[in-house]
Structures are given as structure tokens and as C-alpha cells.
Amino acid sequence: MRAPSRLGFLGFPHLALILVWRAHPELVSEAVLVGASTVAGREVVLAASSAARARGAHPGQDFRQAELACPEAVRLRADPIAVDRLREQLLLALYDFSPLVELVDDSEAYLDLGGRDPRWETEAARAAHLGRSVQRILGSAPAVGVGQSRFVARAAAARAGSGRIRLVPYGAAASFLADQPVAGLPLPPRTVEQLIGFGLLTCGDCATIPLPDLQRQLGPDGITLHRLCLGQDTAALTPRRETPPCAVRKVLAGVVENSESLRFGAPELAAMLAAELARRNLASGRLRLLLLDEDAAGGMVGAGQPGVFCDEVATPARVATSQELLPPILSLLSRARCRVLIVELQALDLAPPPAAQTRLWAVADGRREEIGRAVARLQERFGPELVWRVELRPQHPGDIPEERLVWSTG
Amino acid sequence: MKVERAQRLPAERERQLRHDSLQGALAGIRHRYGPGVVRWGGDRQSSGLETGAGSLDALFVPGGIPRGRLSWLAGLPGEGGASLGLALLAGVSRDLPVALVDFEQSADPGDVADYGGRLENCWWVRAPEPEPGWAAARSLVLAGVDFCLLLAESWPQVGRAVPALLQAALEERGAVALLVGGMEVPASVGARLGVRISCRRESWTMTHGDVAGIRVRLEVARSRLGAPGAGCRLEIGFPRPYPNRTGIVDLGGLAADDGDLEELLAQAVVG
Numbered sequence: 066m067r068a069p070s071r072l073g074f075l076g077f078p079h080l081a082l083i084l085v086w087r088a089h090p091e092l093v094s095e096a097v098l099v100g101a102s103t104v105a106g107r108e109v110v111l112a113a114s115s116a117a118r119a120r121g122a123h124p125g126q127d128f129r130q131a132e133l134a135c136p137e138a139v140r141l142r143a144d145p146i147a148v149d150r151l152r153e154q155l156l157l158a159l160y161d162f163s164p165l166v167e168l169v170d171d172s173e174a175y176l177d178l179g180g181r182d183p184r185w186e187t188e189a190a191r192a193a194h195l196g197r198s199v200q201r202i203l204g205s206a207p208a209v210g211v212g213q214s215r216f217v218a219r220a221a222a223a224r225a226g227s228g229r230i231r232l233v234p235y236g237a238a239a240s241f242l243a244d245q246p247v248a249g250l251p252l253p254p255r256t257v258e259q260l261i262g263f264g265l266l267t268c269g270d271c272a273t274i275p276l277p278d279l280q281r282q283l284g285p286d287g288i289t290l291h292r293l294c295l296g297q298d299t300a301a302l303t304p305r306r307e308t309p310p311c312a313v314r315k316v317l318a319g320v321v322e323n324s325e326s327l328r329f330g331a332p333e334l335a336a337m338l339a340a341e342l343a344r345r346n347l348a349s350g351r352l353r354l355l356l357l358d359e360d361a362a363g364g365m366v367g368a369g370q371p372g373v374f375c376d377e378v379a380t381p382a383r384v385a386t387s388q389e390l391l392p393p394i395l396s397l398l399s400r401a402r403c404r405v406l407i408v409e410l411q412a413l414d415l416a417p418p419p420a421a422q423t424r425l426w427a428v429a430d431g432r433r434e435e436i437g438r439a440v441a442r443l444q445e446r447f448g449p450e451l452v453w454r455v456e457l458r459p460q461h462p463g464d465i466p467e468e469r470l471v472w473s474t475g
Numbered sequence: 476m477k478v479e480r481a482q483r484l485p486a487e488r489e490r491q492l493r494h495d496s497l498q499g500a501l502a503g504i505r506h507r508y509g510p511g512v513v514r515w516g517g518d519r520q521s522s523g524l525e526t527g528a529g530s531l532d533a534l535f536v537p538g539g540i541p542r543g544r545l546s547w548l549a550g551l552p553g554e555g556g557a558s559l560g561l562a563l564l565a566g567v568s569r570d571l572p573v574a575l576v577d578f579e580q581s582a583d584p585g586d587v588a589d590y591g592g593r594l595e596n597c598w599w600v601r602a603p604e605p606e607p608g609w610a611a612a613r614s615l616v617l618a619g620v621d622f623c624l625l626l627a628e629s630w631p632q633v634g635r636a637v638p639a640l641l642q643a644a645l646e647e648r649g650a651v652a653l654l655v656g657g658m659e660v661p662a663s664v665g666a667r668l669g670v671r672i673s674c675r676r677e678s679w680t681m682t683h684g685d686v687a688g689i690r691v692r693l694e695v696a697r698s699r700l701g702a703p704g705a706g707c708r709l710e711i712g713f714p715r716p717y718p719n720r721t722g723i724v725d726l727g728g729l730a731a732d733d734g735d736l737e738e739l740l741a742q743a744v745v746g
Contacts, residue, residue, distance in 0.1 A: 452600050
């Protein structure tokens, strides 16, 4: 049985606006218009602060029109490189919570939160960590909503407000949406006007109307309205699969059903990912493994989906080399129990690797003489066979300790 | 996220009052019994020796096996304690001098090399009797060994002074002593223990019919440094027959860490 659909929604100020606020904290409560040039050379509003929006300016508007609507607004140009960098950081944080992320207009994000994440016992804890993680990146607390569909999650976040969480349990969407005004539904304005004309002001009002009646009056919009009011809108996420954080993907020669065989490919996966991390000069604090069978290989990938195995492991310290990557990869592969055609390994929680220092001299060297004197005293007191030093015999023949090791009392 | 300033202020005030009253009590005790009677448990003793397995380090309050204290990894033979101990010893020996006091004379130094340890940093004490073993541990710690592993399947009685002297040496040098094995220790040793961790085997890791490793479950049974109950799971890959799987694999902690998010969670609305 498939797990019930759970989608998360995060609403936050536009990334360009956040960067402006970082550079000019005095503008946080001011009317601000952030502009950008389109491909055609037209200057448009990329982001507008809430004070500017209250005066009639809005994103996507021609910049001159916005200036006329809000003449007292501070006008700034967006820094596209800084916005790209911040977007990448945000996506890295979001990928840490779900492999399926959709970022909309740099001010909203949807995540597939279906299935259970072993790191957190409850959905509320997961959502709270998600909100806190995004807040750490943006410096601004997002509104977090979780529900069974896009619209429910978005409505939940809107009702929660900035810095709060609202969870709508599966099956409770209709009662949650009962008070939702129809003016806020994603429907054509003409349809909304019709509804208001009929006296249907809330989703609760519309939910009482049978579907055939709605369809007869509103056409295809009637079906959409019915689904929205019951929290059954089925619009899928459009994930940003083309830019996984840092990942390697291996298509096997054929379907493998034995997870033990997969483990023998672990060194190669570790080497591939280490090379990718080295190319970006990054180290990873968490690894995620996606195993896809032949049915899932061609479609969208989501945790809990049939034919997809998704699991992840946190590393005790950030890992970057193949030797460091191998143990967590082995532990991930050992949990896999499915048919596999494609193996994808993602490195999450990325940061620059810790600085490595050449081993100029061993810490132990300074104490060797003192330890040697202590050993001599112990051997004098209790006999020479109390404390031993052991060395590996060069080119030792096998695993038998007597053949492999050289014991000495010196 | 949203900070309720009006609710936070009384807590701050209460903390300040507690701090003031504690300082007053400490001043009174020092005035009456001397300045050295109350000492901080911090400094080098409070720091931990990190093992590289994050979940294991998290079991100990300083974060890592506590320095300046005796710790005990309790478990029956075959439960994975000795393998874990040797793997930990190997990890520390890469950078620091270590000693293994082997009361059973059964540990294979080759395993330490296979786990990636440096044998030139290791001193092996093969002690048929308890007294020389404990004395050697103390002497080596005083001489500069940072990590001392004491390995036994059952712990024979020793005098009260023996573990006390080792404890004093550990405190003086900020070193770590880890007892591995057995389900009981003599009362004289138990009185000096900082942490007792129980080690139980969850399963063997099988590869093509061979035992390639062991999965263990560690739980803090008793701790002078914090509350017991925390736990974690580790997989220890044996050096043979598959050497490329050797080492400790962290399978994560047993308790969810919601940390400072309680406030946010309390505000979360469901329904």
C-alpha cells in the first residue's frame, strides 16, 4: 500500500530581497523594489517588499509602472550571481529533507514529505527542523505548511504565518479548508466572480454542491474547484532533478536483486563520488542512496514510490575521500532490499573540507622515551614478558598471528 | 523563530538567581573548608576523546570517551565489545600512543593493524595476573599513553587502591581508560567508573555465507556525567574475509534529537 501523500510548502521573502536586506538592514521595513533585466532588455520588478506591494507594486511588473505606483520605494538592482549562490544553498538545505523539491519564483518551495524520515519521530519535528534549517540559510523564518496536496500545504502555511508551522493531517483537508475564501483559489478570475455571484463564498460552501452541478455550471473549472475544496488537487511537483546537489549515478548492466552483489560495487561508487567532491572542493556530512528498478528508472523519483529505495546516513565528520566515503556507503547498501537497475549516490550537507595538515612529526614521538623508561621499570619489577611491542613481518605470508607478527620486549 | 520576550524574561531572571545562590554557597564552602575543596570538573577532564563515530561520541556528555575517567564497555563474549574496543584503539593509535592491557592474552595485534592502527604507537601488556596489569596501565598512563584499553572476559578482585591509583593517573594526564568485557566488575572498580555502557549484539553481518561483521547496540547503563538511557547502533566490519569493509560504521543514535526546537514544536498547529 502506498504511503499517503504529504507535501510541504515553505513561503519566504524573495531571495533577491533577502540579499538586499542583508546589505541594507535599514530597509527591512521600507518599501523596496528590486529590479532585473529580462532577455529582451526590459526592466521588470523581480521582488517587492510587502510595503511596496501594499502600494500596488508587484513582481513581474514593468519597473517604470512600479515606480509610478510606489514613488517613495527604494529602487535597487538584483545581484544575479549572489541570488544563484543563495538559491544553491537553499536547495542544498531542502534536498536534505526530501529528494523531490520544487522551487517557485525564488520565494516558495514545495517538498515531497511522503514516507517516514528515520531522523525524526513525528511530522511536526521534521517540519520544525525544515523551518529552522531554511531560517539558518536565509536569516528569515519561513511559513511552513504540510498537507496532502499542494493547495492544502500552501493554505496551511498562509494560515500559519511567518515563523510558524501548520500541519493538516491526512483526511482532514476538507474541514481545514471549509473557511477558506474562494477568492484565494487558483481559478480564473471569471470563475471566482461567478462563485461569489452564486453566494458561494468559502470552500465549505462549494464542497456542499455535488460535482455534476458544479461541472454543469462551471465546466472544467467545476472539477478543479471540487478537488481543491476537498484537498484532492493532484498537481504534481516539478522537481529540480537536473541539478542534484552533488551526486553520482551508475546504470548497471542488468537488474541486480542481490544486495550483497551491490556492496562489491561500493569502492567504485566511493571513488566516483570522491572525485566529484574533489572537483568541487567540498566534503559531505550526509549521504543519500537512491536505488531504482527498471520501472522507476524512467519516471519521477520520490521516496516511498514503488521501485525506489531511498535511505541516507549521517557521517560522524565530513567525508571527502573514497576511504572516508566507503563505510557509510557500505552501511547504506547493506540496508537495501530491492531490485536495482540504477544506483544514485547523493552527497548532502556540503561544506568545504576541513584543512589537512602534513604530518610533520607524530604527537607520540616526544613521549616515547618516557614510555620506554616506564616499560623498563615494569619489566624489571614484573618480568620481561609483561609489556610487548609488536611489528608486522614484512611481506607476511598469511593471517596466522604467529607467522604475521614479530613480538619483542624491547 | 518567533521569540516570546515576555515569557523568556522570568526564565532569565530565575537562571540568574540560581547562579547567584550557587556562587554564594560555593563561597561559603570554600571559606569553611578551604579553597581546594570544590573544584571544577571541567578543563581537560571534561573533554572527550573523539572516536570518529558521531553517535558513539554523543553517548558521552563531553562528546567522546571522557578523559580523566574510567569507562566500561560491558558485554558478554561474542557480543562485539572486544572488536569495538580494538577498532577504537586502532583509530586512536593513528595519532596518539595507546596501550592494551590484555588480561585474557587473546587479542590479536594484527586486528589493530587491519583496522588501520599504527602498531608503532601501541604497547601490549599481557598480564596473567590482575595486579601487574593494573600497575602497567597506571605506569603507562603516567608516562604519556593517551588511551588505555583493558580487556577481560571477567574481572578478578583487586584492592581498592589499584583502580584509585589508575583513576588519579588518568586525571593527572587527561588520559582515557576503557574497560572492555564482562558483566560485573569488582566493587573497588565500580566505585571509580564514570560511565558504564552495555554492548549487545544485534546481528551478524553476513556476506556470501561468511560472517563479515557484527552489528551492536550500545546503551548507557550508568553515567556520572549525565543521564543514562542514550544509545546508538554501530556496525563493525571484521578485517577478514573482506578487508575492504573493515572498520566502524555509524548506524545512528537510538533517540531522536529535537534539541532546541521544542519551542517551535510547541507552537506547531495540527489540524
